[in-house]
Amino acid sequence: MRYGYFDDEHREYLITKPDTPLPWINYLGCEEYFGIISNTAGGYSFYKDPRLRRLTRYRYNNTPLDSSGRYIYLRDDDPSTHPTGPVFWSPTWQPTRHPLEEYECRHGLGYTIIRSKLDGIESQIRYFVPLGESLEIWELTLINHREQLADLSIFSTIEFCLWDAWDDATNYQRNLSIGEVEVVDDVIYHKTEYRERRNHFAYFACSEKLSGFDTQREAFLGPYRGWESPQAVEVGQMSATVACGWQPIGAQHVKVSLAAGERKRIIFILGYHENPNDEKFDPPDSQTLNKHTVKPIITRYLRAEEVESAFQALGAYWEELLNKLQVTTPDNHTNRMVNIWNVYQVMATFNLSRSASYFESGIGRGIGFRDSNQDLLGFVQLVPERARERILDLAATQLPSGGAYHQYQPLTKRGNNDIGGDFNDDPLWLVLSVAAYIKETGDWDILDETVPYDNSPGTEEPLYDHLQRSIQYTLDRKGPHGLPLIGRADWNDCLNLNCFSDTPGQSFQTTTNKDGKIAESVFIAGLFILAANEMLDIAKRHKGKKQAEVYAKATQEMEQAIWDAGWDGEWFRRAYDDFGDPVGSKQCDEGKIFIEPQGICVMAGLGICDDRAAQALHAVAERLATPHGIVLQQPAYSRYYLRLGEISSYPPGYKENASIFCHNNPWIMIAETMIGRGDRSHDYYLRINPSAREEISELHRCEPYVYPQMIAGRDSPIHGEAKNSWLTGTAAWNYVAITQWILGIRPTFEGLNVSPIFPASWDGFKATRIYRGVRYDIQVERHGPGNKVELVVDGQSIEATIIPIPKADIKELKVIARIT
Numbered sequence: 104m105r106y107g108y109f110d111d112e113h114r115e116y117l118i119t120k121p122d123t124p125l126p127w128i129n130y131l132g133c134e135e136y137f138g139i140i141s142n143t144a145g146g147y148s149f150y151k152d153p154r155l156r157r158l159t160r161y162r163y164n165n166t167p168l169d170s171s172g173r174y175i176y177l178r179d180d181d182p183s184t185h186p187t188g189p190v191f192w193s194p195t196w197q198p199t200r201h202p203l204e205e206y207e208c209r210h211g212l213g214y215t216i217i218r219s220k221l222d223g224i225e226s227q228i229r230y231f232v233p234l235g236e237s238l239e240i241w242e243l244t245l246i247n248h249r250e251q252l253a254d255l256s257i258f259s260t261i262e263f264c265l266w267d268a269w270d271d272a273t274n275y276q277r278n279l280s281i282g283e284v285e286v287v288d289d290v291i292y293h294k295t296e297y298r299e300r301r302n303h304f305a306y307f308a309c310s311e312k313l314s315g316f317d318t319q320r321e322a323f324l325g326p327y328r329g330w331e332s333p334q335a336v337e338v339g340q341m342s343a344t345v346a347c348g349w350q351p352i353g354a355q356h357v358k359v360s361l362a363a364g365e366r367k368r369i370i371f372i373l374g375y376h377e378n379p380n381d382e383k384f385d386p387p388d389s390q391t392l393n394k395h396t397v398k399p400i401i402t403r404y405l406r407a408e409e410v411e412s413a414f415q416a417l418g419a420y421w422e423e424l425l426n427k428l429q430v431t432t433p434d435n436h437t438n439r440m441v442n443i444w445n446v447y448q449v450m451a452t453f454n455l456s457r458s459a460s461y462f463e464s465g466i467g468r469g470i471g472f473r474d475s476n477q478d479l480l481g482f483v484q485l486v487p488e489r490a491r492e493r494i495l496d497l498a499a500t501q502l503p504s505g506g507a508y509h510q511y512q513p514l515t516k517r518g519n520n521d522i523g524g525d526f527n528d529d530p531l532w533l534v535l536s537v538a539a540y541i542k543e544t545g546d547w548d549i550l551d552e553t554v555p556y557d558n559s560p561g562t563e564e565p566l567y568d569h570l571q572r573s574i575q576y577t578l579d580r581k582g583p584h585g586l587p588l589i590g591r592a593d594w595n596d597c598l599n600l601n602c603f604s605d606t607p608g609q610s611f612q613t614t615t616n617k618d619g620k621i622a623e624s625v626f627i628a629g630l631f632i633l634a635a636n637e638m639l640d641i642a643k644r645h646k647g648k649k650q651a652e653v654y655a656k657a658t659q660e661m662e663q664a665i666w667d668a669g670w671d672g673e674w675f676r677r678a679y680d681d682f683g684d685p686v687g688s689k690q691c692d693e694g695k696i697f698i699e700p701q702g703i704c705v706m707a708g709l710g711i712c713d714d715r716a717a718q719a720l721h722a723v724a725e726r727l728a729t730p731h732g733i734v735l736q737q738p739a740y741s742r743y744y745l746r747l748g749e750i751s752s753y754p755p756g757y758k759e760n761a762s763i764f765c766h767n768n769p770w771i772m773i774a775e776t777m778i779g780r781g782d783r784s785h786d787y788y789l790r791i792n793p794s795a796r797e798e799i800s801e802l803h804r805c806e807p808y809v810y811p812q813m814i815a816g817r818d819s820p821i822h823g824e825a826k827n828s829w830l831t832g833t834a835a836w837n838y839v840a841i842t843q844w845i846l847g848i849r850p851t852f853e854g855l856n857v858s859p860i861f862p863a864s865w866d867g868f869k870a871t872r873i874y875r876g877v878r879y880d881i882q883v884e885r886h887g888p889g890n891k892v893e894l895v896v897d898g899q900s901i902e903a904t905i906i907p908i909p910k911a912d913i914k915e916l917k918v919i920a921r922i923t
């Protein structure tokens with residue numbers, strides 16, 4: 104069953120039923136000001152940091168789901184003209200949930216439009232954040248389709264958050280006394296804590312003269328009432344409250360009279376603004392907010408033409424970003440994900456890491472080191488300047504040991520261990536992101552940028568040295584089999600082999616671990632080879648042959664260690680636990696085989712020239728693949744194992760305990776292409792492709808336009824049900840798998856490589872790729888069932904599959920790839 108459909112031409116997903124299985128969300132903003140918005144206008148907004156600069160309040164896990172948001176109410180002020188209609192309703196369905204005659208929500212790139220109709224009143228609200236601004240626009244258009252005049256009241260509402268979302272949700276003894284607002288010239292200013300150390304405030308403004316306002320929540324809602332039936336809306340009258348403590352809100356009342364057929368546009372803006380510290384107040388010795396600096400912005404965006412041109416600019420911005428790669432293949436699920444939605448999700452993960460989504464509360468996690476480095480793999484081509492900046496930010500949180508904080512807070516950019524530390528895989532991902540960035544841009548200079556360790560002035564070294572330390576970090580931490588020590592965990596956060604936690608509620612991720620010298624990770628070994636091979640190439644060009652030899656030797660040794668102790672006979676083992684016993688081996692009762700080492704080791708090139716890569720992938724197909732994707736391990740852990748940690752804390756089929764953890768499915772897709780199996784690779788690709796799962800939305804439940812982190816595995820009673828959509832490494836990795844390996848358009852240090860490994864049934868495909876300023880028009884033609892590639896570039900046959908970087912004056916290349 105579907106709840107909407109893809110409008111590919113307009114790059115929108117159109118939701119036709121408001122009661123989707125879960126709130127289906129979108130993101131507003133792609134620079135500094137962000138919001139999440141659901142298909143019924145639920146969600147919240149923040150500036151840069153969803154924990155520390157939260158503008159509006161949101162109550163997660165509420166009943167009904169998703170009941171705080173950017174809500175507008177419409178009220179029939181003369182109900183006698185429409186005796187059968189309701190007195191008031193929500194044009195976004197929530198929060199009143201009054202049935203609507205027409206409803207549609209269009210989630211587009213950076214905007215959401217919700218249109219509905221009831222009793223002859225049509226409304227459309229367009230929500231978006233203009234580029235370069237820290238504000239959001241709600242542009243409401245009303246049309247009176249009745250045959251007579253309609254007297255309507257419009258109420259717009261938001262509930263302010265007192266900035267630190269964590270404190271806001273817990274510290275009531277203080278917070279219920281500190282709320283402050285000003286209402287001047289019909290603009291509501293939220294200025295809690297502005298009197299002391301904050302220099303920022305929020306504002307809520309409207310293009311019309313207000314007929315009333317409220318800023319005290321309980322006055323607006325009425326005692327013991329919720330957002331579904333505010334008293335002020337019911338009676339059509341606000342009480343001009345100026346909040347003093349309790350729960351400050353912004354609620355505005357506008358009255359309109361619409362003649363038959365008349366249409367009217369009303370603009371609301373919600374924004375964030377900072378004043379210079381010495382100009383906070385006006386007059387200077389007062390406690391009155393200085394509004395001079397924000398006034399021009401408010402005036403500007405309350406004008407319809409400005410709103411329209413900002414919306415057009417947003418469209419043009421996305422058009423340019425998407426044009427970096429566009430493909431036309433015989434498979435529409437591939438096309439729309441590659442051309443639109445996967446890129447869009449990559450941008451969201453780049454911006455927000457794992458901080459704010461419907462499943463991430465915005466208070467738990469900042470920018471993850473491992474996560475963000477992986478997100479960069481899919482992002483580098485989109486806005487290379489921002490990728491560069493992110494790489495340098497991440498590197499600046501690296502520790503002198505080469506290790507990494509697991510995350511940093513976007514506002515301060517300083518690393519912290521709030522969600523754990525000592526994940527021994529962390530530093531290696533930095534090498535992969537830097538390599539991807541250089542392959543995309545050719546910007547070798549980034550390696551000479553000096554970057555501090557742990558943000559400490561005086562410790563600066565070139566980025567190249569940071570990468571060296573990343574590699575060295577693994578070499579300094581090898582275990583009894585010569586494999587890397589796992590530390591707290593590796594990519595799989597929940598494989599906690601040094602934790603031994605038996606205390607309820609203790610966090611597996613942050614509790615003090617044993618300083619284990621036994622537990623080793625085959626996954627890190629594979630990742631190390633992948634990273635050290637990149638480092639070898641980088642060193643060769645940047646430092647000469649000698650340096651490169653160091654890495655060649657290190658990878659050979661690691662490879663040997665994997666074959667000696669990491670190969671189980673038919674697949675790669677996962678790890679060794681603290682007792683020196685293998686994890687992910689035939690010898691185990693449960694957790695005999697894991698997906699991660701099969702993916703990463705084959706991606707690192709292991710077993711490709713003999714049969715072992717194929718054997719490992721065969722084992723994946725036989726033991727881990729399901730119609731809904733590839734599960735993380737089998738058999739699932741049926742009980743809690745002290746020596747394994749959080750992985751076995753999850754019920755079978757969920758999360759790291761044998762769900763389809765979508766993040767590493769693309770590793771298997773890539774691995775399959777590396778042994779030349781395009782059919783199987785693309786088959787795996789489609790199993791988790793959200794568009795291909797649209798038909799089973801009632802089972803899948805999450806949005807059909809973005810990847811979820813996980814789909815319940817075959818051990819779950821609801822096999823196929825997805826959770827944790829949007830913020831997941833799945834976005835970047837799937838983008839890499841489909842574009843660089845299956846479609847085979849892959850940046851390298853020397854130029855663009857074109858060597859697709861795609862389904863035999865396709866007779867070809869077309870692509871345009873902007874790469875290092877040159878537009879590549881690529882036509883792939885299948886002349887035989889295999890994977891052999893012959894390239895003709897601007898009419899000339901070339902020997903290799905890498906197209907050398909053309910001379911500076913060449914801006915377009917025509918590439919024909921003949922596949923036989």
Ligand code: GLC
Nearest residue numbers: 457473474594595596597759
């Ligand atoms: C989550 C984390 C990621 C980790 C994965 C597996 O997606 O964000 O860092 O690798 O889980 O545990």
Ligand code: GLC
Nearest residue numbers: 522523596597612749758759
């Ligand atoms: C929990 C989650 C895991 C996630 C980790 C992040 O362990 O189960 O998926 O990666 O938290 O800290």
